[in-house]
Amino acid sequence: MGLLDEKTCLVSGAGQGLGRSVALEMAAEGAAVVLLERNAATLASVAAEIETRGGTALAYELDVTDYDRYGAVVADVMAKCGHIDVLVNNAAINPPTRTILNDTLEDWRRTITINLEAVYMGSKLVAPHMVRQQDGRIIHIASIQGFAASGDCGPYNAAKGGIIAYTQSMAVELGRYNILVNAVAPGFMVTPMSIVNGVDETTTPDFIEWYVTRRKIPLGRSGLPEDVSGTVIFLASDYCRYMTGQLLVVDGGLMSTF
Numbered sequence: 001m002g003l004l005d006e007k008t009c010l011v012s013g014a015g016q017g018l019g020r021s022v023a024l025e026m027a028a029e030g031a032a033v034v035l036l037e038r039n040a041a042t043l044a045s046v047a048a049e050i051e052t053r054g055g056t057a058l059a060y061e062l063d064v065t066d067y068d069r070y071g072a073v074v075a076d077v078m079a080k081c082g083h084i085d086v087l088v089n090n091a092a093i094n095p096p097t098r099t100i101l102n103d104t105l106e107d108w109r110r111t112i113t114i115n116l117e118a119v120y121m122g123s124k125l126v127a128p129h130m131v132r133q134q135d136g137r138i139i140h141i142a143s144i145q146g147f148a149a150s151g152d153c154g155p156y157n158a159a160k161g162g163i164i165a166y167t168q169s170m171a172v173e174l175g176r177y178n179i180l181v182n183a184v185a186p187g188f189m190v191t192p193m194s195i196v197n198g199v200d201e202t203t204t205p206d207f208i209e210w211y212v213t214r215r216k217i218p219l220g221r222s223g224l225p226e227d228v229s230g231t232v233i234f235l236a237s238d239y240c241r242y243m244t245g246q247l248l249v250v251d252g253g254l255m256s257t258f
């Protein structure tokens with residue numbers, strides 16, 4: 001018996017990093033996992049990984065900001081699976097750092113569109129099906145940067161803060177249909193996203209000194225995708241059935257220090 005037997009779970013940005021880990025674990029827990037990813041190569045690789053391990057994957061090459069195609073994908077999944085039980089809004093970008101003094105409106109719009117608007121649209125596309133089912137889970141991947149800033153990532157932080165506020169709004173709107181909406185805020189994770197300008201920011205001497213050696217992260221290390229994906233599995237599973245509108249911070253204790 002898996003925690004997600006017979007469930008159909010959509011994961012955006014499933015080709016690498018946290019999305020890949022969530023997809024693999026969901027499949028291991030018995031779900032049919034729908035992989036939504038704009039990178040065809042990583043999409044195929046994760047689908048193959050799931051199938052090699054005996055799981056079920058449906059792979060769709062999709063840019064989550066292509067809303068016409070996103071709608072067609074949701075319709076196709078409904079036709080094939082008959083239900084959509086979980087949506088994990090995970091896809092995001094974190095462009096090279098800029099400040100309000102040297103970024104552009106175009107920079108702002110690009111990040112807000114992928115990281116916030118597409119979260120709204122993906123949720124909007126699946127919610128009517130969940131309403132009909134009177135059952136569903138929507139899980140947003142936010143970030144600690146949604147409520148605490150190191151600077152230089154304004155649009156990213158604004159999008160993540162927006163997701164946190166919108167989680168509560170959606171939870172209130174959709175609770176009457178038994179749709180639970182929660183969010184996860186990872187701290188520093190070691191994924192391809194942590195490589196900024198060719199350097200893995202979790203391995204620089206400054207990072208190690210401050211966050212690891214001096215224990216700004218009390219657990220003394222950055223997170224791995226597997227450290228975070230279990231929280232997503234919990235939120236998708238029947239162990240979570242009376243919790244909605246919540247933000248679970250998974251950061252090794254970072255936000256508990258000052």
Ligand SMILES: NC(=O)c1ccc[n+]([C@@H]2O[C@H](COP(=O)([O-])OP(=O)(O)OC[C@H]3O[C@@H](n4cnc5c(N)ncnc54)[C@H](O)[C@@H]3O)[C@@H](O)[C@H]2O)c1
Nearest residue numbers: 013015016017018038063064091092143186189191192193
């Ligand atoms: N890495 C971290 O330290 C960290 C910390 C806090 C929160 N997060 C959040 O966790 C989530 C996963 O991050 P990650 O570190 O695994 O990132 P990642 O860059 O390693 O992976 C993101 C995936 O999303 C896909 N993607 C991006 N834009 C897309 C689009 N428009 N359409 C479809 N797919 C798209 C990418 O191709 C990639 O496969 C993101 O929401 C991120 O903001 C990451």
